[in-house]
Amino acid sequence: MNDTVNADPAELAKFSELAHRWWDPESEFRPLHQINPLRLDWINTLVPLQGLRVLDVGCGGGILADSMARKGAQVTGIDLATKALRVAQLHALEAQTPAIEYREISAEALAAQQPGQYDVVTCMEMLEHVPDPSSVVQACAQLVKPGGWVFFSTINRNLKAFTLAIVGAEYVLNMIPRGTHEYAKLIKPSELAASCRAAQLDVTHTRGLEYNPITGRYWLSADTSVNYLFATRRAA
Structure with missing residues (x-):
């Protein structure tokens, strides 16, 4: 990993170690499987x-990439975690997912290669894992076509988010592996909005993602105090 790549080797290693469990809906990735229909439907509605x-x-x-392809999109998925990408590629072959490809490349590098080539760009549950989130936001803005949409989701940085998303989810409920999130890397909506504005992306819709540990149910709401999603558009 050279110093110019906006990635944390420890974060890549963390997800690579679990790569073989990505498509097990009862594994550490169960929350992603559970919230995926919510975020997919929200994107597809907009x-x-x-x-x-x-x-x-x-x-x-x-x-998410697989489910968007099944909605009829021509999808490219990119990541720097080699093992996770291999799992994605294998699943696409086994499930015969139409119109999908995967590349091991950073958002910044792809933006230099293919600026303005995509109708929609999604970046979900990723910004809180990179050294420079604003660089990824800028790259996403460069990758999308004028008038196109960019979707983000991440975790707020406040006491409630620390209590629920880190202490609760990782240490009490054991929903995800301990150490998945670092409090200092979490991102306030105001900070993400500022990065979007700097990248000339207009924030058009925001939603919160809530969870009831008793019923095990997730839902979208207006409460962005913990997990939240942004829908943004590049000016036409």
């Missing part, structure tokens, strides 16, 4: 994916 060229930044094992 911009119907059928026939669009879509890029999923930080795709991991391909859970």
Whole structure:
């Protein structure tokens, strides 16, 4: 990993170690499988994916990328975690997922190669794992076509988010592996909004993601105090 790549080798190693479990819905990635229909439907409601060229930044094992392809999009998934990408590629072959490809490349490098080539760019649960989130936001803005959509999701940085998303999810409920998130790397909505504005992306919609540990149910709401999603557009 050279110093110019906006990635944390420890973060890549963390997800690579679990790569073989990406498509096990009862594994550490169970929360991603559970929330995926919510985020997919939200995206597809705002911009119907059928026939669009879509890029999923930080795709991991391909859970969101695969589901967007099944909505009729032509999808490219990119990540720097080699093992996770291999799992995504294998799953696409086994499941015969239409119109999907995966590349091991950073968002910044791809933006230099293919600026303005995508109708939709998604970057979900990834910004809190990189050294420079604003650089990824800028790259996403460069990758999307004028008038196109960029979607982000991440975790707020406050006491409630620390209590629920780190202490609760990692140490009490054991929903995800301990150490998955670092509090200092979490991102306030105001900070993400500022990065979007700097990248000339207009924030058009925000949603919160909530969870009930008793029922095991997730839902989207107006509460962005913990997990939240942004829908943004590049000026036409």
